[in-house]
Amino acid sequence: MTTLAHYLNNHAANPAVSDVITTITEVGKTISQLLRKGALADILGEAGNQNVQGEDQKKLDVLANDLLLDALAENKHCAGVASEELDNATPANADGSLLVLFDPLDGSSNIDINMAVGTIFSILPYQRQGNESENADFLQAGNQQLAAGYLLYGTSTMLALTVDDNVLMFSLDPDSGDYVLIEDNVQVDADTSEYAINGSNYRYWRAPMQQYIDELIAGKDGVRGRNFNTRWVAAMVGDVHRILCRGGLFTYPFDTKDINKPGKLRLMYEANPMSLLIERAGGSATDAVNRILDIEPTDIHQRVPVVLGSRNEVNYVKDLHVQHAAK
Ligand SMILES: O=P(O)(O)OC[C@H]1O[C@](O)(COP(=O)(O)O)[C@@H](O)[C@@H]1O
C-alpha cells in the first residue's frame, strides 16, 4: 500500500511542493468530515454575502476558504494565496517559494442537496522571494504550474494529483485518515461517446458549439454515426473525475448569456489545474481553439471557455470552430 505521504517523501522531486500539497490535503480531510456531518454541522445554506464575482457565497464556500487560508499561512513555503472567494491575492510568507491558487469549494449549487463537490488547487513558482506577493505575481500561464489537483468529496473522498508529469489518484481511507494510492499514471482514453454540457444555455452558444451538440444528439442517425450519452454533475470536479476514470468530453463553452462573462469557469483556479491534469493524462484542454495552458492571464479571476477531455473529441470541436471561423 502506498500512501500520499509515502509517495511525496519518496518519489516527488520538490520537497516544498510536497509540503504544500500535504497542507492542502490535510484541510481536505477536515472539509470531508464536515461534509459527512452535513446539516448536523450547520454548514449548509447561504453565508449572506457575495464574492468578488457577484456570486452568492454558501457557508461552506467561506468555511473551506478560511480553512485553506489559515493552513497555508502557516506553511513556510507558501508566499501567497489566491482564491475564488478572495477579492485579491493574500500574501503569506515572503520567503516562501510557492504561490497557491484554489477554488475552495467547487460545485456550490450541489452543497445543499448532498451531491458531489470538491476543492481545486494549483501551485505556481514565486519569482520575487523576499517581497510580499501581490496579484501580479500570480499572473503566470498554466504551463508554469508545478503541481495541481483536486479533492472530490463524493460517496468517498478522492484526490487526483499531478506532480512531476505523473497523474495519480488516491482514495481517503476514513479509518486510517491516509490517502491511499489507487492508480498511478492515470490515462484518458482518446475517444469517447460521453459528453457533459449545460444544455439549457444552447441558445447562447456560438454556431459551431450548437452544431457540435446537434451532431451528438442526432447520434447514429447523424454525421457522427454513433450514439452519445450526456452526463452533468454541475460540479467541474465531478465531471473531470469521470473523464479521468473513463474518458469523456466536458465543456462550459463561450456564451452570450452575460456579456461580461466570456465563459463561466475561472482560468487560474479551475481551468488551469484541470487542464494540467487532463493533458498529463493524455487528454486535451482548450478554450475551443487554443490550448488553455498557454493563455497569458491578465486577471486572477478571469473567465475562460473550456473544452477538455478525450483528445480526439476535443480536436473535433476545435476543427468545427476553425472551419466556422474560416467561412
Ligand atoms: O450551474 P451550472 O451552469 O450547471 O454550472 C456548473 C458549473 O459551475 C461550477 O459549479 C462553478 O464552480 P463554483 O461552484 O466554484 O462557482 C462548476 O464546477 C460547474 O461545472
Ligand SMILES: [Mg+2]
Ligand atoms: Mg468552481
Ligand SMILES: [Mg+2]
Ligand atoms: Mg467555488
